[in-house]
Amino acid sequence: MLASKNFVPLIKDTPAEAEVISHQLLLRAGMIRKVASGIYNWLPMGFKTLKLIENIVREEIANTGSQEIFMPMVQPRDLWEDSKRWDKFGPELLRFKDRHDRDFCLGPTHEEIITDLIRNNLNSYKELPLSLFQIQTKFRDEIRPRYGIMRGREFLMKDAYSFHINLECLNNTYLAMREAYKKIFDRLGLAFKIVKADSGAIGGEVSEEFHVLAESGEDTLAFSQESEIAVNAELLVKENEDINSLEGKLFPGSSEFIKLAKGIEVGHIFQLGSVYSNNMNATVLDENGERQTLQMGCYGIGVSRIVAASIEQNNDKKGIIWPKSIAPVQISILPIFKEFSDQNFVFAQQLYSRLTKAGLRVMLDDRQERFGKKITESELIGSCYALVIGKTYNDQNTIEVLARNGTKTELRDSEIEKFLIKAFQ
RNA sequence: CGGGGUAUGGCGCAGUCUGGUAGCGCACUCGCUUUGGGAGCGAGUGGUCGUAAGUUCGAAUCUUACUACCCCGACCA
Numbered sequence: 001m002l003a004s005k006n007f008v009p010l011i012k013d014t015p016a017e018a019e020v021i022s023h024q025l026l027l028r029a030g031m032i033r034k035v036a037s038g039i040y041n042w043l044p045m046g047f048k049t050l051k052l053i054e055n056i057v058r059e060e061i062a063n064t065g066s067q068e069i070f071m072p073m074v075q076p077r078d079l080w081e082d083s084k085r086w087d088k089f090g091p092e093l094l095r096f097k098d099r100h101d102r103d104f105c106l107g108p109t110h111e112e113i114i115t116d117l118i119r120n121n122l123n124s125y126k127e128l129p130l131s132l133f134q135i136q137t138k139f140r141d142e143i144r145p146r147y148g149i150m151r152g153r154e155f156l157m158k159d160a161y162s163f164h165i166n167l168e169c170l171n172n173t174y175l176a177m178r179e180a181y182k183k184i185f186d187r188l189g190l191a192f193k194i195v196k197a198d199s200g201a202i203g204g205e206v207s208e209e210f211h212v213l214a215e216s217g218e219d220t221l222a223f224s225q226e227s228e229i230a231v232n233a234e235l236l237v238k239e240n241e242d243i244n245s246l247e248g249k250l251f252p253g254s255s256e257f258i259k260l261a262k263g264i265e266v267g268h269i270f271q272l273g274s275v276y277s278n279n280m281n282a283t284v285l286d287e288n289g290e291r292q293t294l295q296m297g298c299y300g301i302g303v304s305r306i307v308a309a310s311i312e313q314n315n316d317k318k319g320i321i322w323p324k325s326i327a328p329v330q331i332s333i334l335p336i337f338k339e340f341s342d343q344n345f346v347f348a349q350q351l352y353s354r355l356t357k358a359g360l361r362v363m364l365d366d367r368q369e370r371f372g373k374k375i376t377e378s379e380l381i382g383s384c385y386a387l388v389i390g391k392t393y394n395d396q397n398t399i400e401v402l403a404r405n406g407t408k409t410e411l412r413d414s415e416i417e418k419f420l421i422k423a424f425q
Numbered sequence: 426c427g428g429g430g431u432a433u434g435g436c437g438c439a440g441u442c443u444g445g446u447a448g449c450g451c452a453c454u455c456g457c458u459u460u461g462g463g464a465g466c467g468a469g470u471g472g473u474c475g476u477a478a479g480u481u482c483g484a485a486u487c488u489u490a491c492u493a494c495c496c497c498g499a500c501c502a
Contacts, residue, residue, distance in 0.1 A: 011436055012452075016437070036494090108501095142500070267502070268502065368460085369463090372461070373463045376463045
């Protein structure tokens with residue numbers, strides 16, 4: 001007997017406050033709960049997926065050579081005055097005073113902190129290039145938080161920053177990050193597109209967005225089927241022009257036709273150049289002993305938003321369909337039994353410990369409930385496979401394997417590990 | 426911030442127009458039956474109706490103010 005039950009509070013009726021499917025399912029599947037507008041609790045099941053995504057992101061970013069650090073959420077006003085953003089950022093920047101009446105803000109992003117860190121601790125071009133990243137909670141006092149975790153005010157973000165002596169070196173790191181991002185979204189099992197983008201408030205010259213494709217996406221993407229051309233459609237629309245009227249037209253200066261798709265922005269990479277390093281006077285001496293302003297890049301991924309975006313892309317009437325790499329439960333074991341001493345339940349417990357030892361994420365439904373309730377809930381939370389230990393176990397000594405995609409397989413005891421390990425390779 | 430809407434047990438809702446002291450489904454607890462697609466029967470627990478003030482013999486219901494939340498717009502990972 002464990003000292004705690006699973007805390008997975010399911011909701012049968014769709015909560016009225018949730019408009020979009022990912023928000024509805026995250027609530028219904030007991031993954032998140034609201035605390036205030038745009039501010040959420042992450043419950044064990046949702047937090048598990050969040051951490052799985054975080055770890056994939058961490059691994060791939062670290063593979064580029066970037067080193068992980070952790071910067072403060074609370075940031076002093078003077079750094080924001082330095083970068084000239086204290087006034088510019090607007091009310092989205094949540095400001096407050098400490099007991100000594102000094103001004104602070106909750107970090108909506110960390111360019112100020114990292115540029116300050118680097119200018120104080122780097123003196124020579126020999127220490128470049130340098131790439132650092134963190135996975136941190138951000139706070140943006142959005143005018144209108146929406147769609148649950150999709151546009152929260154508090155959210156989890158991976159932000160990486162790179163520093164260079166020249167633009168060529170910046171471009172190299174930028175391309176390496178771009179490749180890392182592709183690997184990340186491949187590993188997350190998500191269909192995505194990379195589009196040219198507007199740099200917005202962050203600033204800089206070159207920037208591209210990574211979008212998870214989903215019909216419910218807030219952004220419209222314009223791309224060519226013949227080539228790699230892809231841009232955020234908002235960059236192509238003229239004033240008063242309907243964005244959907246772009247479909248079938250030609251890209252400016254090209255003979256290729258525009259296709260449109262909806263996307264959810266989950267990543268954005270920038271070549272910032274010297275915007276921040278200029279304002280904040282971040283320099284190093286070059287090989288000639290001359291003072292050079294640093295060239296910077298920054299690279300963001302909305303880790304918590306990916307949880308919602310994944311669901312927007314992969315769901316059905318029954319509930320969530322998690323890609324296997326981020327499913328909080330890969331396998332749910334559903335024994336159908338009367339008494340805890342029944343062979344079905346005893347075997348289920350053995351199977352649970354066997355599969356857990358094999359490194360799989362397994363949940364054992366140990367409730368004395370009927371098949372219908374168990375399978376429905378297993379499907380709602382998006383478990384990849386349900387192993388049913390019931391009728392077929394009693395009659396033919398086989399376990400029925402119900403995949404979330406609808407396919408059925410019957411396996412003998414001795415075949416289970418092999419089958420599942422292969423499925424999750 | 427502009428426009429629209431909602432607020433009644435954990436969730437979904439009715440009751441508000443035509444004031445009379447709160448109801449339904451689900452969930453939850455107990456018992457018996459049931460156990461392959463969200464079980465059945467019976468018995469229970471739980472709210473004073475977002476907050477405050479007012480009108481009235483009496484307010485979930487009428488009046489006023491406030492607050493919270495949701496949707497459409499600008500912003501963003």
